[in-house]
C-alpha cells in the first residue's frame with residue numbers, strides 16, 4: 569500500500585526522534601511491501617525563524633494533502649518571549665484545528681520490564697497497567713471565549729468552558745468504540761457537581777451508554793479521578809474526559825509509567841488522517857546530544873499504522889520490537905533507573921529496535 573506521510577520535526581529533540589521513527593517506518597515498509605513517502609514541513613520555533621510564523625500556510629496545506637502526520641515536538645527557550653499567538657505551541661492548536669482533530673488517544677502503559685521506573689510502590693502497580701485516555705481536543709476552555717475586563721476587584725482575565733451536544737457525542741462515541749476494542753470498560757471523568765458543561769457531558773455519556781450495553785460504564789469526578797490514578801491505576805481501561813481535564817490527567821498517567829520518553833499519542837478526526845506525536849516536549853536540555861529516547865515517537869508511528877492505515881500486523885511488529893528491546897535490557901538515560909544497564913543513545917536505541925523488526 570502507498571501512503572504519504574507529512575513530517576513535522578519541529579524543535580529541540582524533534583528532528584532526532586522523528587528521524588528514528590522514519591527509519592523504523594522504512595524498515596516496516598520494506599518488510600511488508602508498502603511504500604511510504606515522507607515530506608518534511610516546518611512547524612514551531614524553526615518555522616518562526618524561517619518564516620516569522622509558527623504554522624506557515626504551506627505546512628497546513630502539506631498536512632491536508634498527506635495521509636497522516638508525524639510530529640516531533642515544538643518550542644524552546646529561544647522562543648519563550650514571543651507574544652501569545654506567535655508562540656511555537658500555538659502551532660499545535662492551529663494544526664489540530666486545521667485537520668479537524670477532535671480526539672486525542674493517549675495510551676499509558678507500564679511495561680513489565682520498567683516496573684521499577686514507576687514512582688508508585690510495587691504493591692500498587694502489581695504486574696503493571698495499561699490504560700487509554702480519550703481526551704476531547706478542540707473544545708472546552710482552551711477554545712472558549714476569553715479576554716480581559718473590569719471586574720469587582722478591577723482588572724480581571726477570564727476563560728470560558730463551553731461544550732456542545734455535538735462535541736460531547738462524537739468524543740463519547742470514540743470512547744465507547746475504543747472500549748469495545750479493548751476490555752469494554754469506560755470511565756467518564758468530569759466535574760458535574762460544579763460545572764454546567766460537565767452536567768451536559770455526563771447526561772450525554774449516560775445516553776450513549778444505553779447504546780453500548782456491553783461496556784461497563786461509570787462516571788467519576790475529576791478530583792477523585794486524579795487520586796484514583798495513583799491509588800489504583802489497574803481499575804481503569806478507557807477514560808474519556810474534556811480537553812483541560814484530559815491535558816492534566818494524561819500527564820499524571822504518563823508520570824506513573826515512569827518515563828515521559830515512552831508514551832505515544834494519536835490525534836484523530838472524522839476521516840482516517842491523524843496526527844501522531846510523543847506526549848513529551850522538545851527537551852531542549854538534551855537536544856542534539858544523542859540522549860533522547862525515541863520510543864514514544866516510534867510507538868506513535870505504530871499508532872499511525874494501526875489507526876490511520878489499518879496496518880495492525882505492522883503496528884504489532886513495531887510494538888513487539890520495543891517490548892523485546894526493553895526485555896533485552898537496553899535503556900536510554902531517562903529509563904535506566906537502577907537497572908544497572910549502561911545507557912545507550914537515541915541512535916543506538918533505534919538500531920536495536922530496527923534489528924528486532
Ligand code: NAD
Pocket residue numbers: 581640641642643644645657660828829845847848849850851852853854859860861862864902
Ligand atoms: P519536556 O517534555 O520537553 O521535558 C521534560 C523533561 O523530560 C526534560 O528533562 C527532558 O529532558 C525529559 N524528556 C522529555 N522527552 C524526553 C525523551 N524523549 N527522552 C529523554 N528525556 C526526555 O517538557 P518541558 O521541559 O516542560 O518543555 C520543553 C519545551 O517543549 C517547552 O518549550 C514546551 O513548551 C515544549 N513542549 C512541547 C510539546 C509539544 O510539542 N507537543 C509538549 C510539551 C512541551
